[in-house]
Amino acid sequence: MKKIALVLFLLSGLSVFADDNVLIEEQSIQSRINNCAMKILNANKISKPVVFVYDDADKKTKLKLDTTLTKRQVVVYKYAYKHIEDENELAAFLSRRISIALRSFDGVFGGFLRSLQVSAAPKKFEMVADKRAVDFMVNAGYNPVALITYIQKTSPQRRFDAVSNHNLTSKRLATIYEYIYVKYPYYLKNNEYIDNENYQNFLLTSRDNRRLLQEKIMTGSGEKLKYE
Amino acid sequence: MCFRACAFVEDEFVNATLKWKEIEKPKANLEYNYQNTKRIPIKMKILEPFKSEKELYEGQIIEFKTVEPVVYKRHILIPVDSIIKARVETIITNGMNGIPASVILGNFEAENIDSKHLTNYYEKFGFDLSLLVFPLKWALTPLPPTGSLTNFIKGGHAKIKKNKEIVIYYYPY
Numbered sequence: 001m002k003k004i005a006l007v008l009f010l011l012s013g014l015s016v017f018a019d020d021n022v023l024i025e026e027q028s029i030q031s032r033i034n035n036c037a038m039k040i041l042n043a044n045k046i047s048k049p050v051v052f053v054y055d056d057a058d059k060k061t062k063l064k065l066d067t068t069l070t071k072r073q074v075v076v077y078k079y080a081y082k083h084i085e086d087e088n089e090l091a092a093f094l095s096r097r098i099s100i101a102l103r104s105f106d107g108v109f110g111g112f113l114r115s116l117q118v119s120a121a122p123k124k125f126e127m128v129a130d131k132r133a134v135d136f137m138v139n140a141g142y143n144p145v146a147l148i149t150y151i152q153k154t155s156p157q158r159r160f161d162a163v164s165n166h167n168l169t170s171k172r173l174a175t176i177y178e179y180i181y182v183k184y185p186y187y188l189k190n191n192e193y194i195d196n197e198n199y200q201n202f203l204l205t206s207r208d209n210r211r212l213l214q215e216k217i218m219t220g221s222g223e224k225l226k227y228e
Numbered sequence: 229m230c231f232r233a234c235a236f237v238e239d240e241f242v243n244a245t246l247k248w249k250e251i252e253k254p255k256a257n258l259e260y261n262y263q264n265t266k267r268i269p270i271k272m273k274i275l276e277p278f279k280s281e282k283e284l285y286e287g288q289i290i291e292f293k294t295v296e297p298v299v300y301k302r303h304i305l306i307p308v309d310s311i312i313k314a315r316v317e318t319i320i321t322n323g324m325n326g327i328p329a330s331v332i333l334g335n336f337e338a339e340n341i342d343s344k345h346l347t348n349y350y351e352k353f354g355f356d357l358s359l360l361v362f363p364l365k366w367a368l369t370p371l372p373p374t375g376s377l378t379n380f381i382k383g384g385h386a387k388i389k390k391n392k393e394i395v396i397y398y399y400p401y
Contacts, residue, residue, distance in 0.1 A: 043257045045348045045399075106351070108359065117327045117358055124323050131286075131318045135334065139348070141256030181242075182287050186253050189246040194239065203237055214241045222285050 030054045033076055036087060037094045043140035048105045050074060050098055054081065068097055069104045069115040083154050088137070088146030095133035095140075096147070100125065102132075122165050130176050134184070144180050145187050148173055149198040152205075173202060174209035174227040181213065257344045264401040268305075270338070270346075271295045272312055272394050280385035281319045281329045281354075288316040290333065292394060300400055306338055312396075313337040317349060319386075325365075326357030328383035336396055347396035355384025 030053070037052045052074045059079040060066065067073040074097040084090045100118065103125065107114040118125045130151075134144040155169040181188055193199040203210075209227045216225055272292035278284060291311055298306040306312075315335040322329035334349035361378050368375035388394070 039258075042260055042262070045257075045260075106353075107356065113356070113358060113362075116362060117325070120325050120358075121323050121327055124320070124327065128318055128320050132332075135317060135349075138254050139257050141258055179286070184254050185242075185246050185249070186251045188239065188242045189249070189251055190253075191239065191242070200237060203239060210239075210241050214245070217245055 026054060026056065029081065033090070033094070036090050037074070037098070040091060040095055040098060040136050040140045040142075044136050046098065046102065048072070048102055050101045052076065052094065068101045069118060072101045072104060074098065074101060080154065083150065085149075086146065088143045089150045091137050091140060091142040092133060092144070092147035092150045095136040095142075096129050098136060099129040099132035123161070123167055126167055127172060127175050130172055131179050134176060134179055138184055138187075143187055143192055144176075144184060145191060145193045145199065148176055148180075148202050149193055149196055151176070152198050152202045168228070170206065170209065171227045174206055174213070174225075177202075177206065177210070178213050178225070181217075255344075259344075261401050264399070266401075267397040267399050268298055268300050269395050270298050270306065270312065270398055272396070273391065274388045274394070275311075277388055277390045277392075279387045281321060281331050281387075282385070284316050284319060284331060286316055286319055290314050290316060295393065298398060300398070305341065305398065310339060314350070322354055322383040322385060324379045324382060326359070326361035326381050326383045328354035328356045328358075329386040330354065331386045331388075341398065345399050345401070350394065350396055352386050352388055352394075354386040357381055357383050 033052050033054055037050070040046075041050065050072045054076050056078050059077045060075070067075055074094065076093070080093060084093060103118050104111045104115040130147065133147055137144045137147065151169060151173055155172070157169045158164055158166065161168045161171070177188075191199075209225075212225050212227065215221075216223070272294045275291045275293055284290075291313055294306055294308055294310045294312060297304050297308045313336070314333040316331060317334040318332040320330045320332075330351050330353045332349055332351045335343065336346040336350075337343055338346065361381050365375045365378040368378065
């Protein structure tokens with residue numbers, strides 16, 4: 001009986017120790033997220049309050065509301081976090097979410113109407129969020145090419161987007177690439193991600209779209225490209 | 229940590245078009261101190277007005293003229309009629325459900341003033357019709373498909389008229 005009691009005592013001690021470790025790990029992740037996010041807010045002079053929280057749930061359940069627009073609270077789920085390989089990619093993820101959260105401050109009824117617009121037309125604001133994220137990252141000293149590598153590995157490519165609420169991932173990536181090429185060519189000329197496997201995969205899968213952009217640049221055309 | 233490709237492919241497009249160009253690294257805004265709450269308005273008007281976001285392209289430089297001098301500590305920082313440049317950062321076209329177009333202007337540049345002390349960006353929206361469209365859609369929902377027809381009402385174009393006064397701020401911190 002004494003032996004069983006001793007084993008139970010030891011096991012309970014181990015479980016408390018394991019809980020502490022999980023808590024310490026989560027605190028460290030939360031602190032990393034906060035530091036990066038606040039740097040983006042400060043560097044971009046964003047005077048609207050946005051908060052950030054790490055959630056160890058794998059991803060948002062379908063019935064749960066996205067708090068980015070309702071509470072201006074960016075939730076970083078485990079699924080998103082586990083794909084983040086460096087600070088630039090963390091900044092890429094957070095910058096996109098900040099850009100969406102900021103839309104909920106504008107307009108009438110304390111931003112309610114604007115939030116409704118973003119929810120009603122996510123496809124329209126998806127690319128806007130991507131572009132704003134690039135600007136936010138550059139202002140905060142991060143490399144915007146990381147937005148390409150992050151989206152490349154996390155956003156699945158749909159079959160078509162004509163009747164979808166979202167754009168094709170390849171279109172988004174090509175648009176981001178063009179935006180960086182036009183506004184911040186330094187990061188493509190001195191590309192730190194050129195030997196990154198995810199970026200290489202982007203180069204491989206975006207050949208046709210990059211060819212379109214090349215033709216546009218060579219001819220000096222100003223028309224909007226129809227990426228595939 | 230990042231995973232390295234064994235034998236990587238060069239981005240030939242970038243090599244062909246950017247290799248020989250001298251490009252400076254964009255400046256990050258990492259030296260800030262937000263203790264000071266002062267901000268000085270810079271009132272200005274556009275030099276070449278536009279009626280729709282379709283007349284613009286991303287990356288385009290737009291010029292404004294100050295309509296009154298900008299004074300800080302009894303010293304004129306920007307005289308009247310000075311040129312202030314801005315870049316068209318992002319264009320959002322108008323959409324269904326009355327969603328208006330908008331133009332985001334950023335990278336403001338004024339003579340003798342460091343850009344990081346100026347407003348980061350300014351967004352000009354078109355006429356927002358969704359305030360009308362959403363209630364109408366909900367009211368018509370019991371009579372299908374009339375509610376869905378409101379989807380096709382488009383929002384207004386973003387425009388800046390000649391006499392429209394745009395206000396950005398100078399933060400002297």
